[in-house]
Amino acid sequence: MASHEEEIREDLIKKFSYLEGCVNIVRPRRIAIEVSPDNFTPVFAYLAKDLQFSHLCTITGLDEPEKLGFIYHLAADSGVLVNLKTAVPKNNPVIKTVTPYFPGAEIYERELADLFGVKVEGLPAGHRYPLTDDWPKNEFPLRKDWKVNKNA
Amino acid sequence: MHNSPDFKIPIGPQHPALKEPESFSVALKGEKILGVDIRLGYNHRGIEKAAEERSYVQDIYLIERVCGICSHSHATCFVQAVEEIAGLAVPARALYIRTIIGELERIHSHLLWLGVAGHEIGFDTLLMYSWRDREVVMDILATITGNRVNYGMNTIGGVRRDIDAPQAEAILNALTILEERTKYYIEIATEETTIIKRLSGVGVLSREDVLRLDAVGPTARASGVKRDVRVDDPYAAYAELSFDVITDNHADVYGRTVVRVKELLESCKIIRQALKNLPQGPIAIRAPRKIPAGEALSRYEAPRGEDVHYVKANGTEKPERVKIRAPTLANVQAVKHMLRDRFLADMPIVVAAIDPCFSCTDRMVALKEQAGGRAKVINWQALHNFSIEWHKQRGIDFAPLNKKLKERLAR
Numbered sequence: 294m295a296s297h298e299e300e301i302r303e304d305l306i307k308k309f310s311y312l313e314g315c316v317n318i319v320r321p322r323r324i325a326i327e328v329s330p331d332n333f334t335p336v337f338a339y340l341a342k343d344l345q346f347s348h349l350c351t352i353t354g355l356d357e358p359e360k361l362g363f364i365y366h367l368a369a370d371s372g373v374l375v376n377l378k379t380a381v382p383k384n385n386p387v388i389k390t391v392t393p394y395f396p397g398a399e400i401y402e403r404e405l406a407d408l409f410g411v412k413v414e415g416l417p418a419g420h421r422y423p424l425t426d427d428w429p430k431n432e433f434p435l436r437k438d439w440k441v442n443k444n445a
Numbered sequence: 446m447h448n449s450p451d452f453k454i455p456i457g458p459q460h461p462a463l464k465e466p467e468s469f470s471v472a473l474k475g476e477k478i479l480g481v482d483i484r485l486g487y488n489h490r491g492i493e494k495a496a497e498e499r500s501y502v503q504d505i506y507l508i509e510r511v512c513g514i515c516s517h518s519h520a521t522c523f524v525q526a527v528e529e530i531a532g533l534a535v536p537a538r539a540l541y542i543r544t545i546i547g548e549l550e551r552i553h554s555h556l557l558w559l560g561v562a563g564h565e566i567g568f569d570t571l572l573m574y575s576w577r578d579r580e581v582v583m584d585i586l587a588t589i590t591g592n593r594v595n596y597g598m599n600t601i602g603g604v605r606r607d608i609d610a611p612q613a614e615a616i617l618n619a620l621t622i623l624e625e626r627t628k629y630y631i632e633i634a635t636e637e638t639t640i641i642k643r644l645s646g647v648g649v650l651s652r653e654d655v656l657r658l659d660a661v662g663p664t665a666r667a668s669g670v671k672r673d674v675r676v677d678d679p680y681a682a683y684a685e686l687s688f689d690v691i692t693d694n695h696a697d698v699y700g701r702t703v704v705r706v707k708e709l710l711e712s713c714k715i716i717r718q719a720l721k722n723l724p725q726g727p728i729a730i731r732a733p734r735k736i737p738a739g740e741a742l743s744r745y746e747a748p749r750g751e752d753v754h755y756v757k758a759n760g761t762e763k764p765e766r767v768k769i770r771a772p773t774l775a776n777v778q779a780v781k782h783m784l785r786d787r788f789l790a791d792m793p794i795v796v797a798a799i800d801p802c803f804s805c806t807d808r809m810v811a812l813k814e815q816a817g818g819r820a821k822v823i824n825w826q827a828l829h830n831f832s833i834e835w836h837k838q839r840g841i842d843f844a845p846l847n848k849k850l851k852e853r854l855a856r
């Protein structure tokens with residue numbers, strides 16, 4: 294009999310044929326998925342709405358370093374957690390906001406914008422987080438080429 | 446003017462309701478809050494960046510200092526992720542010891558919160574009582590780990606200190622006292638009219654809003670959302686222990702109080718079971734200095750709710766990336782919602798009711814010299830004098846100022 298995680302994988306591949314080979318069961322209760330930015334929104338929406346991954350733990354940013362990677366950590370009440378990853382080119386990094394699905398994601402997306410320099414399309418206006426208002430332009434601390442003592 | 450909807454008052458960033466920087470801009474109509482604008486980030490210390498520049502072992506101690514209260518939560522959450530990447534089978538005894546420390550930490554954190562909540566509503570007797578009782582658990586933590594906070598118990602592959610039979614006995618004795626006191630607090634929280642009237646209907650957050658805004662921990666459970674990582678995504682020894690996830694349907698500050706005091710008893714229950722079933726064997730296995738390439742996401746039910754750590758390893762002795770999401774960040778957005786259309790006077794207790802994190806480490810220190818075992822105690826006066834000398838050497842001298850003050854007082 295297929296495990297709960299395997300059922301989720303089968304379901305996803307049945308719905309989105311391009312996910313064939315991209316859904317990896319890492320261990321019990323952990324599934325890793327990689328999608329291109331174009332396919333991100335439908336997969337994200339399907340997980341959040343149809344498969345009941347109703348809790349967005351947080352979003353992790355990564356400097357890869359040619360691309361900027363983003364992992365959306367989505368949890369279901371069953372304890373299964375999906376790490377949904379996508380990556381965008383570093384010279385024009387743009388992602389779409391997930392606040393229509395998770396209003397609470399606002400602060401996580403602002404954090405990505407400040408620390409990785411990604412543009413979050415559709416994010417409502419508001420205070421930046423966590424850097425100061427007078428933080429210099431184009432300085433993104435969590436990018437790999439940003440050094441702590443550079444400006445000391 | 447005072448009643449115009451544009452009337453805004455700033456609260457913070459210096460200690461709005463509690464000792465932690467956070468800035469609120471509150472739009473008021475009379476006493477009623479129309480809307481709240483929250484500005485965060487005053488305490489951002491760049492720990493994630495710093496973690497990339499240190500070894501895994503150094504990172505345990507750095508990450509333990511993310512929070513002054515739930516230090517064990519962050520350290521455990523981090524080492525769990527690293528252990529998963531390295532494929533380490535942590536000995537069962539270590540997992541049980543982590544669980545015991547984690548629950549002792551929850552007790553100290555919840556008792557601390559109860560005191561703060563009492564203080565915010567002008568019930569300072571409750572603060573005095575609960576913080577006195579909190580000393581019982583603080584002493585136990587200090588006995589086992591050597592520290593009141595930042596316990597340094599974790600290492601990659603297990604824990605650094607064992608719990609021996611006399612220590613287990615001491616924990617059990619302390620639990621007896623704590624359980625007795627907790628029953629008293631449950632009685633206060635459920636029967637004392639002042640508490641019930643002051644906290645009911647304040648800071649309401651519906652079940653739907655919890656789900657929509659992704660609130661975590663006691664804040665979510667007090668609105669009837671049964672979310673608890675210890676049960677949903679079990680770690681350490683929780684899968685082998687039996688306890689109840691406390692929920693409540695009041696969905697207000699009163700509900701959050703009830704959930705936390707009842708959780709105190711559950712924590713005692715967990716510790717008793719863990720001590721009774723404490724497996725024999727080693728407390729750690731050897732971990733490699735270099736962690737093979739890989740990634741892991743670890744979750745931990747901290748006193749304030751779900752703590753999330755993501756670690757990516759690149760095969761060296763330093764991590765490629767460490768991402769931390771502390772529970773307060775998940776909950777602070779719900780505060781905005783809780784305050785809308787409420788009275789300004791409710792703000793301190795509503796903010797405090799999500800139990801935002803702050804540090805409390807000041808205390809007299811007793812240093813024991815490792816080699817000779819001779820105790821060297823620095824009392825408060827000596828520490829005070831040391832501080833005066835330290836500043837004097839750096840050109841800061843308050844003596845003339847103090848003299849002036851004395852003269853003025855004498856007049």
